[in-house]
Amino acid sequence: MEIPESHSMECEFSTGDFDNDRVPSYKSSAGSGVKASLSSTGSVHELLECPVCTNSMYPPIHQCPNGHTLCLNCKARVQNHCPTCHQELGNIRCLALEKVAESLELPCRHQNLGCSEIHPYYSKLKHEQLCRFRPYNCPYAGSECLVTGDIPMLVAHLKNDHKVDMHDGCTFNHRYVKSNPNEVENATWMLTVFSCYGHYFCLHFEAFLLGMTPVYMAFLRFLGEDSETRQFGYSLEVGSNDRKLTWQGVPRSIRDNHRKVRDSYDGLIIHRNMALFFSGGSRQELKLRVTGRIWKEQ
């Protein structure tokens, strides 16, 4: 019987073929020599990729009697037969590969975006999910936009693809208008982006139901990390006829999506009845003037 190509653990770890693009850099700490020699190959990375789903494998890594490896998720799905050679899988752990993975130290996958951190294989994923260099999601709230990138790229994307209003300066004055506001229970207005203090902020305005009450909410998000937001403060004001509602807050990072900010009520919330009162006239049209200011904390 012919045995198909085997990825058995004993023979497949060639550590010699350097792939220059993927050679990780190392911290200069003493004693990393052993790890360095193991992790300098592209083929080890490939071995640690599940051949079925192509995700990185984590213990317990399983293998068939012929040595084909697969991840735990895939093992649960293939009804006890190796997807590569169709042999019965059984319950064979691939401890050698698990140990090799443990010895690897790899650069963060956001290295090309500026991260210089190096992490052990098993904790790399955790770091990457929180890495401050990971791309941001597009902050546009009107549709499910899947574009990701760094801040300059997203600012260009908002301008070119979403046609958002861009403003320079740290004060603003915006009018939100809607006819037949009583028929609207969920709406997102066009984002406005402000550029000041060398950073970007976006102003959101949304209509939704707070419990049973229709409300409008305005809030500011910061195009940057959560840790940077505390340098800034902002205020929002809405009103007419010598009445006004004001809000003072700290912009939220765009790491928090607009829905999360909305659900935490972290902004100026205006009940529809009051919004229509501020709009004046017949209650058939929403005409709300929102003014605001962004400042830098000392």
Ligand SMILES: [Zn+2]
């Ligand atoms: Zn898999």
Ligand SMILES: [Zn+2]
């Ligand atoms: Zn197999």
Ligand SMILES: [Zn+2]
């Ligand atoms: Zn990183």
Ligand SMILES: [Zn+2]
């Ligand atoms: Zn977008």
